[in-house]
Amino acid sequence: MKRLVMVGWLVACACLVGCDDSPTRRILLKKEAECLQCYCFSNAPVARAALLDCARYAEQCQAAGVEGIIYDEVFARIYGRLYRVERRLGHTAEAERCLEKYSHFHALNSSVARRTGRPHGEMERLLDDKYDRGLQAAWKTQ
Numbered sequence: 001m002k003r004l005v006m007v008g009w010l011v012a013c014a015c016l017v018g019c020d021d022s023p024t025r026r027i028l029l030k031k032e033a034e035c036l037q038c039y040c041f042s043n044a045p046v047a048r049a050a051l052l053d054c055a056r057y058a059e060q061c062q063a064a065g066v067e068g069i070i071y072d073e074v075f076a077r078i079y080g081r082l083y084r085v086e087r088r089l090g091h092t093a094e095a096e097r098c099l100e101k102y103s104h105f106h107a108l109n110s111s112v113a114r115r116t117g118r119p120h121g122e123m124e125r126l127l128d129d130k131y132d133r134g135l136q137a138a139w140k141t142q
Contacts, residue, residue: 023061025068031057032074036135039081044088044139051082076105080127088139102127 031054038050055078062071079102086095106126 023057023064023066025061025066028057028061028066028069028074032077035078039085039139040135040137042138044085047137047139048082048085048089051078051085054078055082072105072108076102077131079105080131084127085139 035050035054039047042050055075058069058071058074058078061069079098083095083098083102086092086098
């Protein structure tokens, strides 16, 4: 009987540890890689959904205090790419909000951006040069 109770207790503990759904850096990196795949190889609505999901998870990580992540850089990548997708979908107001967020997070991550206060066109060029260099996104050609 003692063995049965002990085995049951160990199984319950293993399940609780295995079922831990608190945010982690490893999962965020995995989500970012999956998001980049969707951004490059999917249509615009799928890319948009993946970017929004990645942003939500990054916010969860930040709220949970997950360390080892440069959140300003993560959010700059997400919102810069989301700006382009929203613009492509014709969601002008949402695209502008994403551009503002991109500019904000980029400025927090870059001393040059803080000093220069780059205009919108320059921010888009910077997105091309810094985050999307060499990426070919399928949704851009559809």
